[in-house]
Amino acid sequence: MDNLREEIEKLKKEKNAVVLGHYYQRGDIQDVADFVGDSLALAQWAAKTEADIIVMCGVHFMGETAKVLCPDKKVLVPDLAAGCSLADSCPADEFERFVKAHPGYTVISYVNTTAAVKALTDVVVTSTNARQIVESFPQDEKIIFGPDRNLGSYINAVTGRNMLLWNGACHVHEQFSVEKIVEIKREHPDALILAHPECKSAVLKLADVVGSTAALLKYAVKHPEQSYIVATESGILHEMRKQCPNTVFIPAPPADSTCACNECSYMRLNTLEKLRDCLRDETPEITVDPAVAVRAVKPIERMLEISARLGL
Ligand code: SF4
Numbered sequence: 588m589d590n591l592r593e594e595i596e597k598l599k600k601e602k603n604a605v606v607l608g609h610y611y612q613r614g615d616i617q618d619v620a621d622f623v624g625d626s627l628a629l630a631q632w633a634a635k636t637e638a639d640i641i642v643m644c645g646v647h648f649m650g651e652t653a654k655v656l657c658p659d660k661k662v663l664v665p666d667l668a669a670g671c672s673l674a675d676s677c678p679a680d681e682f683e684r685f686v687k688a689h690p691g692y693t694v695i696s697y698v699n700t701t702a703a704v705k706a707l708t709d710v711v712v713t714s715t716n717a718r719q720i721v722e723s724f725p726q727d728e729k730i731i732f733g734p735d736r737n738l739g740s741y742i743n744a745v746t747g748r749n750m751l752l753w754n755g756a757c758h759v760h761e762q763f764s765v766e767k768i769v770e771i772k773r774e775h776p777d778a779l780i781l782a783h784p785e786c787k788s789a790v791l792k793l794a795d796v797v798g799s800t801a802a803l804l805k806y807a808v809k810h811p812e813q814s815y816i817v818a819t820e821s822g823i824l825h826e827m828r829k830q831c832p833n834t835v836f837i838p839a840p841p842a843d844s845t846c847a848c849n850e851c852s853y854m855r856l857n858t859l860e861k862l863r864d865c866l867r868d869e870t871p872e873i874t875v876d877p878a879v880a881v882r883a884v885k886p887i888e889r890m891l892e893i894s895a896r897l898g899l
Pocket residue numbers: 611646670671672673674699757758759760820851852853854
């Protein structure tokens with residue numbers, strides 16, 4: 588394992604490569620990444636890096652976002668099969684028909700979409716900035732929000748909007764079970780429930796704090812004396828435990844499983860060995876049709892500009 592880490596460090600230097608890791612990656616990948624963050628932070632980091640090669644340890648749409656922002660750089664992912672059920676729930680041709688059927692609507696898309704869907708979008712959001720970006724539009728703006736129906740319903744509820752929602756969802760966040768969370772809460776009555784807004788509204792109703800992975804982490808770091816039940820992909824517990832070593836974090840389990848935690852099978856496809864191989868062989872590489880990229884970059888840059896303006 589140490590040899591593998593050394594090889595990765597050596598290859599990063601030799602190739603002027605940067606390794607970006609999402610909070611949902613395996614712990615050993617997070618430990619060798621140059622930067623670990625949520626989707627917004629990874630996009631912000633990709634936009635400013637001076638490295639020649641970006642290795643995106645996350646899923647395919649994250650690699651696409653980096654490629655769209657940095658068309659001249661080589662963007663690699665350790666495993667090309669690392670997709671996303673939420674992005675898959677919104678095929679570009681169907682979304683285009685939906686958008687065309689609603690002229691006059693502003694299209695806001697969650698970052699968990701393909702570049703082709705982003706190319707149909709006015710502004711991209713992440714769970715960190717979705718609420719503020721929606722609120723930056725007039726109250727009576729007609730908005731299509733895609734693809735996550737749970738995040739969209741949550742934003743509608745907290746902003747008093749009535750956005751038209753695409754009917755998509757993430758298989759991981761949809762899996763959390765109210766019954767199992769209530770059971771854990773009974774065993775740990777003092778634990779606060781942290782939940783990601785991609786969870787169903789019944790789970791969000793139980794939560795003490797609803798927020799993006801970065802926001803949930805920030806809350807825990809600010810209140811390390813608490814204990815927490817965490818309803819999002821369990822990879823985030825690695826960074827939570829690193830930053831709050833004395834805090835008790837309990838992963839919320841999925842409904843139909845005997846497993847204690849809820850893992851994204853796509854995120855877990857990336858391994859240290861695959862990371863080493865992809866740095867060494869400079870493959871698999873992410874490519875985006877330049878005609879799509881030129882349209883997809885605009886709503887991503889718009890998100891980055893609004894986020895910078897709002898200090899997010
Ligand atoms: S956790 Fe859900 S939204 Fe995130 S990458 Fe996995 S499938 Fe996609």
